[in-house]
Amino acid sequence: MIELTGLTKRYGSTTAVDRLTFTVRPGVVTGFLGPNGAGKSTTMRMIMGLDRPTSGNVLVDGTHYARLKEPLTKVGALLEARSVQGGRTAYHHLLWLAKSNGIPEHRVDEVLGLVGLTQVARKRPSGFSLGMGQRLGIAAALLGDPRILMFDEPVNGLDPEGIHWIRNLMKQLAAEGRTVFVSSHLMSEMALTADHLVVIGRGQLLADMSMADFINQNSRSYVRVRTPEPERLRDVLTAGGVHLVDGPDGTLEAEGADAATIGELVAADGVVLHELSPQQASLEEAFMRLTAQTVQYQAAPGTAAGAGWAPPPGPDWRQPPQVAEPAGSVDVSKKEGI
Numbered sequence: 001m002i003e004l005t006g007l008t009k010r011y012g013s014t015t016a017v018d019r020l021t022f023t024v025r026p027g028v029v030t031g032f033l034g035p036n037g038a039g040k041s042t043t044m045r046m047i048m049g050l051d052r053p054t055s056g057n058v059l060v061d062g063t064h065y066a067r068l069k070e071p072l073t074k075v076g077a078l079l080e081a082r083s084v085q086g087g088r089t090a091y092h093h094l095l096w097l098a099k100s101n102g103i104p105e106h107r108v109d110e111v112l113g114l115v116g117l118t119q120v121a122r123k124r125p126s127g128f129s130l131g132m133g134q135r136l137g138i139a140a141a142l143l144g145d146p147r148i149l150m151f152d153e154p155v156n157g158l159d160p161e162g163i164h165w166i167r168n169l170m171k172q173l174a175a176e177g178r179t180v181f182v183s184s185h186l187m188s189e190m191a192l193t194a195d196h197l198v199v200i201g202r203g204q205l206l207a208d209m210s211m212a213d214f215i216n217q218n219s220r221s222y223v224r225v226r227t228p229e230p231e232r233l234r235d236v237l238t239a240g241g242v243h244l245v246d247g248p249d250g251t252l253e254a255e256g257a258d259a260a261t262i263g264e265l266v267a268a269d270g271v272v273l274h275e276l277s278p279q280q281a282s283l284e285e286a287f288m289r290l291t292a293q294t295v296q297y298q299a300a301p302g303t304a305a306g307a308g309w310a311p312p313p314g315p316d317w318r319q320p321p322q323v324a325e326p327a328g329s330v331d332v333s334k335k336e337g338i
């Protein structure tokens, strides 16, 4: 469990994190969302004892991170981009972390296999791609088999197979009763991964609720109806107390009644339907609606916005794709697990 109470961080006149109070519970994947600059990374850094709060308190496993003995066995984290110690191989980097936390050496091989880096274990991470660096960071987070895991943008740099793998890994870790706290900008990915959401904007808590409640409370749901008899449909549904608005391509959007009620109303009058489909806003729409007022960095109106993307199904997380040695190109943006 991770418990934040009135957690606040100021940098000069900037309040990066503003009196955050929430609890991240075990057994579910908790997504941590917020627009750019909302304070997610700062919050995660304070949880890990890497930034000192201006005020408030944060406990991991009931204590401050700094007081944890052999912390890698209690909390594993993949935080913001950092460079891995240049001279060590991936294996020795993990071995060094393991030794400093009382973790047996065989665990290094285990986690390298788990993240698919066995083939490049004796290579230096300085030659790794961004995705391989992410995998190494995830290996470090898993090294101590901790009950609490935090991932800051874990799918950054991963290919579709890697994204699918990390999604299933997080779900599996939560299913094992662990506390899993993950930030991501990919809404479609978060919608598939997280059970619970904590949303912040300008450092303040905007929502702390289940994924389903979040979408329900921050979006419009309606039933899309298509008919060759729109006038009759309109009469029947309006008489039945259903509010209708015009949708695209000649559809009608019915609010205030579920699909079953609408179906029964129109059936009673013999109105022909070509479509009757409940529509639920996406997490992305709900997020945009809730955080619209708190967005710090915004493109000019009319600018193309990147849509969320959901990867196709792939293999089980326990059998990750092995990553081959990169063909020459070296990516300078690396991530390291703490």
Ligand SMILES: Nc1ncnc2c1ncn2[C@@H]1O[C@H](COP(=O)(O)OP(=O)(O)OP(=O)(O)O)[C@@H](O)[C@H]1O
Pocket: 011, 014, 015, 016, 034, 035, 036, 037, 038, 039, 040, 041, 042, 043
């Ligand atoms: N070391 C620092 N010194 C000064 N300001 C900082 C520092 N770290 C973060 N900030 C500011 O605090 C605010 C929160 O930043 P933070 O990186 O935590 O947000 P974030 O939600 O992780 O953003 P992103 O999604 O873009 O990674 C921003 O306004 C940022 O500019």
